[in-house]
Amino acid sequence: MNWLANTLTSSIGKKLLMALTGICFCTFLSVHLAGNLTLLSGSTMFNSYAAHLHSLGVLLKVAEWGMLLLAAIHILTGLTLFYQNWRARPQSYELKKRAGGRTLGSATMPYTGILLLAFVIMHLLNFHFVDKSQTTIYAIVAAAFAKPIYVVLYVAAMIVAAIHVSHGFWSAFQTIGANHPKYMPLIKIISLAFALAVGFGFGILPIYISMGA
Amino acid sequence: MSKHINLTLKVWRQKNQKEKGHFETISAPDISTEMSFLEMLDVVNEKLTLAGKEPIAFDHDCREGICGMCGAVVNGRPHGALKGTTLCQLHMRHFNDGDTIAIEPFRAMAFKIIKDLTVDRSAFDKIIQAGGYISVNAGGAQDANALPVPQDKAELAMDAAQCIGCGACVAACPNAAAMLFVSAKVSQFALLPQGRPEAARRAIAMVREMDRQGFGNCTNEAECEAECPKQISITNIARLNREFFKASFGSAVK
Ligand code: FES
Numbered sequence: 001m002n003w004l005a006n007t008l009t010s011s012i013g014k015k016l017l018m019a020l021t022g023i024c025f026c027t028f029l030s031v032h033l034a035g036n037l038t039l040l041s042g043s044t045m046f047n048s049y050a051a052h053l054h055s056l057g058v059l060l061k062v063a064e065w066g067m068l069l070l071a072a073i074h075i076l077t078g079l080t081l082f083y084q085n086w087r088a089r090p091q092s093y094e095l096k097k098r099a100g101g102r103t104l105g106s107a108t109m110p111y112t113g114i115l116l117l118a119f120v121i122m123h124l125l126n127f128h129f130v131d132k133s134q135t136t137i138y139a140i141v142a143a144a145f146a147k148p149i150y151v152v153l154y155v156a157a158m159i160v161a162a163i164h165v166s167h168g169f170w171s172a173f174q175t176i177g178a179n180h181p182k183y184m185p186l187i188k189i190i191s192l193a194f195a196l197a198v199g200f201g202f203g204i205l206p207i208y209i210s211m212g213a
Numbered sequence: 214m215s216k217h218i219n220l221t222l223k224v225w226r227q228k229n230q231k232e233k234g235h236f237e238t239i240s241a242p243d244i245s246t247e248m249s250f251l252e253m254l255d256v257v258n259e260k261l262t263l264a265g266k267e268p269i270a271f272d273h274d275c276r277e278g279i280c281g282m283c284g285a286v287v288n289g290r291p292h293g294a295l296k297g298t299t300l301c302q303l304h305m306r307h308f309n310d311g312d313t314i315a316i317e318p319f320r321a322m323a324f325k326i327i328k329d330l331t332v333d334r335s336a337f338d339k340i341i342q343a344g345g346y347i348s349v350n351a352g353g354a355q356d357a358n359a360l361p362v363p364q365d366k367a368e369l370a371m372d373a374a375q376c377i378g379c380g381a382c383v384a385a386c387p388n389a390a391a392m393l394f395v396s397a398k399v400s401q402f403a404l405l406p407q408g409r410p411e412a413a414r415r416a417i418a419m420v421r422e423m424d425r426q427g428f429g430n431c432t433n434e435a436e437c438e439a440e441c442p443k444q445i446s447i448t449n450i451a452r453l454n455r456e457f458f459k460a461s462f463g464s465a466v467k
Contacts, residue, residue, distance in 0.1 A: 007461040010420055011390070011430040012454055081430045085388035088322050088429030094225075094236065095315045097289030099385060101435030107387070109432060171433040177458060179451030 012175075014077050019172035021074040026169060026194065028067065029161075033201045039209065043138040050137045075117060082110040105167030105195075112164040119157040126150070145209040154206040162199030169194050216246045218310040222257065224269055225317045230325050236315070239269075246306040250293065251276060251283060253305055270329040278302040278442065281377030284384070285330045286317040291381040291440045299379060299442040319384035323391070323427045334380045336426040337394060341378075343422035344415035345398045347407050360406045373400035375443040382437035382445075388429030393437040395423050396453035397445050403456050413464035416456040 007013045038049040054060065105112075126144055127137070144150050169191035173179065178187070220241040227234030241257050248256070251273050258268035274282035278299040285300055287293040293303040308314065318326050323336040376397035383391050399416055402408025408415075431450060438447045460466055 003461070003467045006421075006467075010457075011392075011424050011428075012420055012457045013461075014430060015432075015454075016458070081432070085390075085429040085432070088389035088427060089320055090322050091320055093286060093289065093317055093320055095289040095317065096286070097294075099290060099436050099439035101385075101437070101439040102387065106432065106434045167433070174433045174447070174451050175431075175454060177451045177455030179448050181448075184448075 014081055015175045017073055017077045018081070019175040021070045021077075022168050022172045024070050025074070026165060026172075029165070029198055033198065036202065036205055039138075039141070039205050043136070043142075046138045046141075047136045071120075075113075078110065078113050103167060105163050105165075106171070108163060109167055112160050115160050116157070116164060119153075119160070122153070123157075142209055145206045148210070151206040151210045155203050158199050158203040161202070162195040165198055166191060166195035216306075217243050218246060218305065218308060218312070220244055220253075220308065220311075221313040223313060223315045224329070226267075226269070226329055227318075227326055229328060234326070234329075244305055246304070246308075248305045249276065249301055250287070250303040250305065251301050270327070270331045272331045273301060276301040279377060281379035284319055284379045284381055286315075286319060286384060288315050291319065291384040292379075292442050296439075297442060297444050299377070302442075319380050321380075321383050321389035321428065323389065324380060324383060332380070334378070336428070337378050337380065337391070339426060340391070340395060340419050340422045341398065344411070344418035345402075347402055347411060349407070362405060366404050370401050370404040373397045373404070373445065373449055376401075376441075376445055377443060379442060381440050381442060383428065385436045385440035386429065386431075387434050387436060388432055390431045390437075391423050391426070391428040392431040392450050392453065393441060393445055393447065395419050396447075396449035399453045399456055400449045403452060412456060413460035413466045416453070416460040417466055420453075420457050 008017060035049055035053065038045045056063075127140060130140060132140070145154075170184075170188050173184075173187050222239045222241050223236045224239055225234050226237045239257060239261070241253060244253050244256065251271070254269060254271055261268045271285060272282050274280045276283070278301060281299075283300045284292055287300065287303070292298060292300045293307070295303050295307055316330065318324075318330045319332050319334075320326075324332040324334055327333050374397070376394060378394060380394070382393035383389055386392075399419060402415065403412050433447070433450075435447055438445065
């Protein structure tokens, strides 16, 4: 199994780990967004979505632990890449201009990533690790977004998430080697569309709830 | 019609690898716009030498854009801002009278500064030695069409083979990664039947050597492709990734 360790710890191997876990998170985001959009149909719909989700029982637990593992890989590998890439140029340029390849997303990947980690921790504390025995999940959400500070924080976090996936999505395909003259233009469009869907889809919910509540 | 312009250079001066470098302001008056960038430096160096000062050390060889020896970061851009050109093919007509030009060496941990603008790019040689070749038994020349190669594959291989190994990709990369270089060297063989027998060993050996030399990790910034004087495409990087995965997960090479 030495070969596997050698492969995964190589520069391309680390990128593969980032790409595969990243694609998993994109899938998760799609499912999460679809679920959350039930908020737009009111409390009954959202509470019943949550009830259905929790009726998965042990499957949900498996998914949660799986996500935690994926997150650990994505975060640790990402931080390693960040450190190694910083070290690869000990003396930076006095004057360096961009040539047009870099985008807002690509230039800020490690920073948006770290911000998202902070957000996810806050998010779990807000809605996951709370006592749900006496109340409904909708009530918890509505109570949170009655505070303007949470609306601002959540909307800001979704902008950060949109920037992160705008690069991450197409980059994952490039990394796994799926750069094809016929499909790459489409992948880049989907990448942008997905970023916008994440930004707007999740972003409008706190605003909607704070206004409706 | 030749024109003459006056320039101010801000050149990185560094005695050796150990010493801390600094920018020096040097005036370059009366420069013909027909000169190449390196000829301009020659003129400046002649003046410096006559004045008893140390000339600016810079790399160069063919001066016709094919050897890959020249290169510096000019006004923040490797090989200057002109697309698809090496520094030796950048002409002074692209500058204006009164311009100040900043000139810095390529910077990366794997490229140590030797002096001023000259950098040690032997890390690239090490990568080539690790697998950037094919093994053939010498003998009589084969019939021209004994090995059929589709035209489009031949073109792609030629595009990759255009890489002159100048290091601008590393210089341009925010991570100082050498992926564009390695991907071009792997692709030129991977696309042709002559390169297939050793493809798995080559991909693994070259990537490992690249990592060992201390280059950064590619994060698909695509700055390399924008700065490459031979306009090598990052589709080669995707091909390198495919070759590496095929070799790592699908071949017996360890
Ligand atoms: S000196 Fe040979 S490419 Fe510039």
